[in-house]
Amino acid sequence: MVQAEVSKVRGLGLSELAPRVVQSEIRAMTVESDRVGGVNLAQGVCDTEVPQVVAEGAIAAIHEGHNIYTRLDGIARLRRAIAEKTEHMQDLVVDPEREVLVTSGATGAFHAVAMALFDPGDEVLLFEPFYGYHVGTLRSLRVVPVAVELEGPQWSVDLERVRAAITSKTRAIVVNTPSNPAGKVFTRHELEGLAEIAREFDLFVLTDEIYEHFIYGDAKHVSPAAIDGMRERTIVMSGYSKTFSVTGWRIGYVIADAKWIGAIGYFHDLLYVCAPSPFQHGVAAGIERLGRTFYAGLAMEHETKREMLVSALSDAGMTPHVPDGAYYILASTAGLGGVLSGDTAAQRARSLLAKTGVAAVAGSAFFRAGKGEDLLRFCFAKKDEDLADACRRLRALR
Numbered sequence: 001m002v003q004a005e006v007s008k009v010r011g012l013g014l015s016e017l018a019p020r021v022v023q024s025e026i027r028a029m030t031v032e033s034d035r036v037g038g039v040n041l042a043q044g045v046c047d048t049e050v051p052q053v054v055a056e057g058a059i060a061a062i063h064e065g066h067n068i069y070t071r072l073d074g075i076a077r078l079r080r081a082i083a084e085k086t087e088h089m090q091d092l093v094v095d096p097e098r099e100v101l102v103t104s105g106a107t108g109a110f111h112a113v114a115m116a117l118f119d120p121g122d123e124v125l126l127f128e129p130f131y132g133y134h135v136g137t138l139r140s141l142r143v144v145p146v147a148v149e150l151e152g153p154q155w156s157v158d159l160e161r162v163r164a165a166i167t168s169k170t171r172a173i174v175v176n177t178p179s180n181p182a183g184k185v186f187t188r189h190e191l192e193g194l195a196e197i198a199r200e201f202d203l204f205v206l207t208d209e210i211y212e213h214f215i216y217g218d219a220k221h222v223s224p225a226a227i228d229g230m231r232e233r234t235i236v237m238s239g240y241s242k243t244f245s246v247t248g249w250r251i252g253y254v255i256a257d258a259k260w261i262g263a264i265g266y267f268h269d270l271l272y273v274c275a276p277s278p279f280q281h282g283v284a285a286g287i288e289r290l291g292r293t294f295y296a297g298l299a300m301e302h303e304t305k306r307e308m309l310v311s312a313l314s315d316a317g318m319t320p321h322v323p324d325g326a327y328y329i330l331a332s333t334a335g336l337g338g339v340l341s342g343d344t345a346a347q348r349a350r351s352l353l354a355k356t357g358v359a360a361v362a363g364s365a366f367f368r369a370g371k372g373e374d375l376l377r378f379c380f381a382k383k384d385e386d387l388a389d390a391c392r393r394l395r396a397l398r
Contacts, residue, residue: 017140024132025365029349033359039382039390041309042349042359044180044327046381048245048301053289058249058282066277072269073261074102074253078280081287082253089292090223092231098258101265102280104272106210106252109237111137112268113254117204117235118143123169124206125162129155129330129366131180134208144169147368153321155184159193166197172204173197175224178211181330181366181377183323185219188227195227205230209238210252211326213295216303219324225255232257235264240283242327242381243298249279302327305380305387312391313378317398327381330363334374339397345373352376356393 029042073079076096083096094100103109110133118124120142126134128147138145148165151158162173173194177186186194198205207224215221225234239252252275254264306322309329313320317339318331333340333348340351345362353359363375380387 017142024136025346025349025362026132029353029359029361032350032353036353036357038353038357038359039386039393040359041378041380041382041390042361044242044247044379044381046242046245046247046327047386048381048383050245051286051290051294054244054246054282054286056282057285058278061278061281066281068277070102070274070277070280072265072274073100074275075277075280075284078102078251078284078287081284082255085287086255089295090226092223092226092255094255095258099255099261101254101256101261101268102275103237103239103252103254103268104275105241105250106208106237106239107133107137108250108268108272108275109239109252109254110134110206110208112264112271113206113235113237113256114138114141114143115267115271116260116263118171121169122171123167124172124174125165125170126174127157127176127179127184128368129179129182129363129372130174131176131208132365134174134176146170150182150184155179155182155321157186157190157193159190159197162194162197166201166203170201170203172206174206174208176208177221177224178214178219178323178325180211180326181328181361181363182321183326183328183330185215185221185325186224188220188222191222191224191227195224195230198233199229203233205234207234207236209236210242212238213243213298214302214327215299215325216306217324221325232259235260240286243295244283244286245381246279246283249276249283251275251279251283302381305382305384308387308391309378309380312394315398316394318376327379329378329380330366330375331378332374333376336397343373345375349376352397356397358390358393 033040079096079100083094123144135145205224236255241247313331320331340348342348345364349362360376363372
C-alpha cells in the first residue's frame, strides 16, 4: 500500500530539466547531412589525417596489452608529456603528479570541473557567441550560465560589461581561446583585464584551450594561467582531439592547482572512470615526438584551408568573419536576399544544404534566443579534396 502510494505520487516521467533540452543544432545538421550525402562543414569532426606516430603508438599499446583501466588521473607517461609540453610552449611549470588530470576529452574535463566547483544556483559568465556544450553542461548541473556579449566585428571584450554581469552568485568566468564558433583569440591585454576582475571578485577562470595550436596571422595564444597571480584560480582544459585529428579518441586534460585536482578527478572517475588506455599511449607518443615544427605546420595548413573557405563564402554572397584561431567561420547570410529560404538561421542552414549539399550550423546555436539568426557557422578542418568540393558547391549558389 505504501509503495503504491509512492508510485502514484511520483509517476513515470522525465526530469524537470529534460523537457527543455533539445538535440544540439550541430548534431542535428550532421544527421541531416549524412541523410542526404552532403559535405559536412557543420560538425568539427576534424577528419584530416592522424599523424603516423600517434596512430602507431595506439596500435602498439593495444598489442602490448594496455587495454585495461588506467589510474583515474591517466598514465604517468602522458601526464609527464603534457607537463613538459606546457612548460616548453607556454612557460608554465606543472607538476605531472599533482596538477595534471587526463580526461575523456575537453568536454569531459569541463563536466568534471563544473561538478567539482559549482553548486546549483551558482552563476558562471560566458562570452557570446558561446560554445553550446559549455552552456548545456552548466544547465545540466543546475548552474546558471550568464552570457556577456562580445563586440563585433572583432569580438572585443568589454570589461565593463563583464563587471556589470557579476552578482553575489557569480563563481567563475569561462574563457574559450581560441574560441568556437568565432575564432576569437583573446589578447594578453583582455586576459589581464579579466584577471584583475577575477582577483577582485574572487572568481575562478575556466579556460578551454582545445584550439591552442590553430592560430593565424599575428595572433598569439596566451593562457589565462600564465597571467600574473592567476595560476591558483585558473582551471586549464584542453586536449588532443583537434591537434592530432582524433576527435573520437576522447583524450583531454585538466591542469589546475593541486587543491582542486582531487575533487575534479573524483567526479571524472565517477562519470568516465578513465580515458581510453591505448589512446593515451598514442597521444603520449605524439607529444613526445612532434614538437614546434609540427604545431607550426598545423597552423599553416589550416590557415590555407581558412583562406579557401573565406574566398568561397564571399563568392557565394555571404560575409565571413575571418577568424584569428580555431577552424570555424561565422558568415552572415544577410546579403543573399531570397537565395536561401527561411527567416531563421536553422531554416537557412537547411535551405543551404538542400541547394548545395553543404551542411552548416545555424548561428543562433551560439547565441541567446533571438540573436545570430543571420549567421551560419562553417568548419574548415576537412581533407583538401572535401573542402575543395564544398567550395565549388558554395560558389554555385549564386
